[in-house]
Amino acid sequence: MSADAGRVREVLEVAARHAQDWIGSIPSREVNPRKDADQIRAELGDSLPGGPTDPVTVVDRLGRIGEPGLMSMASGRFFGWVVGGTLPAALGADWLVSAWDQNSALRTATPATVAVEEIAAKWLLEILGLPGTADVGYPTGGMMANFVGLISARQKVLTDVGWDIDRKGLNGAPAIRVLVGAERHDTIDRALRYLGLGAPTEVAADGQGRIIPQALRTEFERGTGPAILCLQAGNLHSGAFDPFREAIALAHEHGAWVHVDGAFGLWALASPALRPLLDGVELADSWATDAHKTLNVPYDCGVGIVADRKAIRGTFGVHASYLLPTHEAAGDPVEKVPEFSRRARGVPVWAALLSLGRNGIAQLVERLVANARLMADGLSRIDGCRILNEIAFTQVCFAFENDARTDAICTRLIADSSTWISGSSWQGRRVLRVSVSNWSTTEEDVAVAVQAVKRAAAAHPAP
Numbered sequence: 133m134s135a136d137a138g139r140v141r142e143v144l145e146v147a148a149r150h151a152q153d154w155i156g157s158i159p160s161r162e163v164n165p166r167k168d169a170d171q172i173r174a175e176l177g178d179s180l181p182g183g184p185t186d187p188v189t190v191v192d193r194l195g196r197i198g199e200p201g202l203m204s205m206a207s208g209r210f211f212g213w214v215v216g217g218t219l220p221a222a223l224g225a226d227w228l229v230s231a232w233d234q235n236s237a238l239r240t241a242t243p244a245t246v247a248v249e250e251i252a253a254k255w256l257l258e259i260l261g262l263p264g265t266a267d268v269g270y271p272t273g274g275m276m277a278n279f280v281g282l283i284s285a286r287q288k289v290l291t292d293v294g295w296d297i298d299r300k301g302l303n304g305a306p307a308i309r310v311l312v313g314a315e316r317h318d319t320i321d322r323a324l325r326y327l328g329l330g331a332p333t334e335v336a337a338d339g340q341g342r343i344i345p346q347a348l349r350t351e352f353e354r355g356t357g358p359a360i361l362c363l364q365a366g367n368l369h370s371g372a373f374d375p376f377r378e379a380i381a382l383a384h385e386h387g388a389w390v391h392v393d394g395a396f397g398l399w400a401l402a403s404p405a406l407r408p409l410l411d412g413v414e415l416a417d418s419w420a421t422d423a424h425k426t427l428n429v430p431y432d433c434g435v436g437i438v439a440d441r442k443a444i445r446g447t448f449g450v451h452a453s454y455l456l457p458t459h460e461a462a463g464d465p466v467e468k469v470p471e472f473s474r475r476a477r478g479v480p481v482w483a484a485l486l487s488l489g490r491n492g493i494a495q496l497v498e499r500l501v502a503n504a505r506l507m508a509d510g511l512s513r514i515d516g517c518r519i520l521n522e523i524a525f526t527q528v529c530f531a532f533e534n535d536a537r538t539d540a541i542c543t544r545l546i547a548d549s550s551t552w553i554s555g556s557s558w559q560g561r562r563v564l565r566v567s568v569s570n571w572s573t574t575e576e577d578v579a580v581a582v583q584a585v586k587r588a589a590a591a592h593p594a595p
């Protein structure tokens with residue numbers, strides 16, 4: 133073994149030791165970081181030395197000094213935002229991806245990682261019940277998966293009216309109407325801004341945040357020309373699903389492309405019991421989901437799925453006006469994501485799916501939902517606590533008598549640090565929002581969280 137190879141072994145051993153110490157500490161650890169960013173920065177030192185530092189020392193310093201500044205997002209007691217933890221197989225595979233260091237843009241250049249990503253793509257389409265011929269790309273997250281769907285949509289609806297966007301761009305192009313539900317995720321607006329499509333037209337939503345078909349019909353009938361509709365599988369606050377069959381039929385009657393933001397909710401399709409909630413979703417044109425949320429792979433991994441290969445490869449393909457030769461059915465990864473050089477993000481997806489198996493994936497999703505119901509049940513017994521949503525999926529939204537008490541309880545709860553639940557606003561009031569997205573969350577974790585809310589509520593009694 134060369135001296136350098138020996139050093140690599142030591143570096144990886146130090147990294148593995150810090151990783152194991154961290155993961156081992158999570159079950160009994162408070163959720164909040166012990167130090168803030170300024171403290172960590174001061175301890176690391178922010179002036180770059182002129183000379184080298186031994187690589188083992190570098191990694192050891194990172195592990196030691198960084199640790200107190202870590203938030204236990206991977207804890208089963210972490211219910212903030214929508215995050216998810218990391219399945220062991222996905223973590224191990226992610227390490228290998230770094231060690232292998234493959235620039236996974238082309239089939240011929242990096243056959244192993246591309247093959248693994250293609251298998252994962254096939255499995256995803258099977259599990260989600262989406263068209264087997266759809267293109268699957270692995271961008272960095274749900275945000276960019278929305279971008280992938282929407283840029284394909286832009287390509288298709290403009291091509292359909294004879295506008296060559298690749299050559300002429302958007303200057304002077306026919307206007308595209310973009311219709312979105314009133315409660316779409318902010319990343320839809322963000323993706324539309326990246327795409328030069330401006331602010332979308334909002335369509336009214338119901339009390340659970342679902343788009344109202346009658347309002348959608350009215351909006352479609354208000355205009356003509358190229359159009360895109362964004363639907364949602366999994367509302368951030370309620371977990372609710374848009375009425376896909378009806379909304380998609382309406383959109384297609386008007387020649388519109390339908391994109392579905394299913395960052396976490398699309399995974400309900402993996403469960404035979406939950407699948408009917410998304411009836412008709414397979415009829416859409418593009419879908420975005422996250423692997424780093426419900427599937428529990430490490431950051432950063434989204435999944436962009438587009439039924440019309442010509443639309444997605446027309447944009448990302450390296451040749452303008454791309455024509456899809458039938459023998460290139462598989463395509464190259466570079467044709468399915470905005471990035472050029474790329475990490476093989478789909479490899480941890482493959483590992484997660486294989487380690488769970490088809491039934492295990494369904495059970496994972498069903499366990500998250502069961503724990504969300506358990507959480508709602510426990511919370512509803514706390515004096516003054518009201519559950520605001522129908523528990524359709526993994527989200528629980530609750531509030532107390534007034535905004536002031538809800539906020540006070542939220543602040544107290546976060547200071548308590550035994551659990552983490554997001555404060556938010558929904559439908560005109562302050563709320564607390566639980567997302568059960570971590571594979572490792574147990575019924576005991578849910579009980580700990582309910583107890584913590586109970587303590588916080590007792591400390592701030594109703595007036």
Ligand SMILES: *Cc1c(COP(=O)(O)O)cnc(C)c1O
Nearest residue numbers: 214273274275276317319395422
């Ligand atoms: C998380 C989320 C996104 C954004 O996904 P990122 O992985 O954070 O980029 C988009 N839509 C919904 C509904 C989400 O929950």
